[in-house]
Amino acid sequence: MxxxxxxxxxxxxxxxxxxxxxxxxxxxxxxxxxxxxxxxxxxxxxxxxxxxxxxxxxxxxxxxxxxxxxxxxxxxxxxxxxxxxxxxxxxxxxxxxxxxxxxxxxxxxxxxxxxAFEGADAVVPGTDLVIVRENTQGFYADRSTYKGTGEFMPSPDVAIAMGIITRPAVERIAREAFELARRRRRKVTIVHKANVLRLTTGLFRDVCLEVAADYPDVTVDDFHIDAMTVHLVRRADEFDVVVTENMFGDILSDLAGEIAGSxxxxxxxxxxxxxxxxxxxxxxxxxxxxxxxxxxxxxxxxxxxxxxxxxxxxxxxxxxxxxxxxxxxxxxxxxxxxxxxxxxxxxxxxxxxxxxxxxxxxx
CATH class of the missing domain: 3.40.718.10 (Isopropylmalate Dehydrogenase)
Structure with missing residues (x-):
């Protein structure tokens, strides 16, 4: 309208x-x-x-x-x-x-x-970032299957969880992140763990970088999830839009919320x-x-x-x-x-x- x-x-x-x-x-x-x-x-x-x-x-x-x-x-x-x-x-x-x-x-x-609000305490004053979290796949059991759960126990002493990453899901969340960055400060940070989860979060990182090619006006960098927690605590005010898979996004957004004040x-x-x-x-x-x-x-x-x-x-x-x-x-x-x-x-x-x-x- x-x-x-x-x-x-x-x-x-x-x-x-x-x-x-x-x-x-x-x-x-x-x-x-x-x-x-x-x-x-x-x-x-x-x-x-x-x-x-x-x-x-x-x-x-x-x-x-x-x-x-x-x-x-x-x-x-x-x-x-x-x-x-x-x-x-x-x-x-x-x-x-x-x-x-x-x-x-x-x-x-x-x-x-x-x-971070002016007038309220914040661990990192000036924090103004957005976590863009893929919400349908990843490593949480309720998002890994169409029906049932992606977590199961073949024996009382063995528990197994599936993590699912697909190209179409990554493409659509990456575009959400880059479109949002264009309305903000034109920077996207991709968070993954491709040094260990090479196929799953490696695919997430790589597809995000492919989508980035369609947004030459947006600056892109990437970090492993463990390094990203440190960067948020030290310099959250330097980040703009952060795109990541489901579980990492859940953890980082809680951390970022507390860093910003509460x-x-x-x-x-x-x-x-x-x-x-x-x-x-x-x-x-x-x-x-x-x-x-x-x-x-x-x-x-x-x-x-x-x-x-x-x-x-x-x-x-x-x-x-x-x-x-x-x-x-x-x-x-x-x-x-x-x-x-x-x-x-x-x-x-x-x-x-x-x-x-x-x-x-x-x-």
């Missing part, structure tokens, strides 16, 4: 999840509503759907079929964290809720920024060409659930990423402006000293969320 057309209403799903999810997801809804109003976009139509332990109790499944069907009719959705490790069997042993949704909609790109600030979206899901990179933190101390920043920033994705997909300038308003509102709130406990402050979840919404709406 161009800026001279009437704004279209977007229908976004809301899945609160477990633990702190029912606290941080409403904070994101509050921020989105404030931002779309301030940007002159059409109000969002929110659709709440069951997911997680409450869905098990009410529907007999952590992700009911009715939820998956409803998600397919929506523009995008917000997914709160889940605590699948605490589910009763047989639900605990099944694919977790985010994995179920990701696999069902082939959300192949997990985009995880790490940005894992509570680490957002992400999971996306395909036509679907996207906002999901904070952190877990459900059941130990602090219901205490009004959870940091909603990651979920709010994930929602901003979702608006950006929708704005780009539908050429809707108002949504892109709303995403920018959320980021500015968050930055202004942190600069003002309104911080949650994990960021060194005393503000509760609700007070922090209301301060962000007020900063967004302020002229």
């Amino acid at each position: 161009t800026s001279n057309e009437s704004p279209r209403p977007y229908r976004l799903g809301v899945l609160h999840g477990d633990g702190i999810g029912p606290e941080i997801v409403p904070a994101s809804v509050l921020a989105v509503d404030a931002a779309v109003a301030a940007a002159g976009a059409a109000p969002v139509q929110w659709v709440e759907l069951p997911l997680g332990r409450s869905a098990i109790d009410a529907h007999g499944s952590a992700v009911p079929d009715s939820t998956l069907k409803a998600l397919g009719d929506l523009d995008a959705w917000l997914l709160g964290p889940h605590d699948s490790a605490a589910y009763p069997e047989p639900h605990r042993s099944r694919l977790n809720p985010s994995g179920t949704i990701r696999k069902h909609f082939d959300l192949f790109a997990n985009i995880r920024p790490a940005t 894992l509570g600030n680490a957002p992400s979206i999971n996306a395909s060409a036509d679907r996207a899901m906002a999901q904070a990179a952190h877990g459900s933190a059941p130990d602090i659930a219901g205490r009004d101390v959870a940091n909603p920043t990651a979920m709010i920033m994930s929602s901003a990423m979702l608006l950006d994705w929708l704005g780009g997909r539908h050429r809707d300038d108002a949504l892109s402006e709303a995403a920018d308003l959320i980021r500015r509102g968050l930055a202004a709130t942190v600069r003002s000293g309104t911080l949650t406990p994990d960021m060194g402050g005393t503000a509760g979840t609700r007070r922090f969320s209301e301060a962000v919404a007020a900063a967004i709406a302020r002229p």
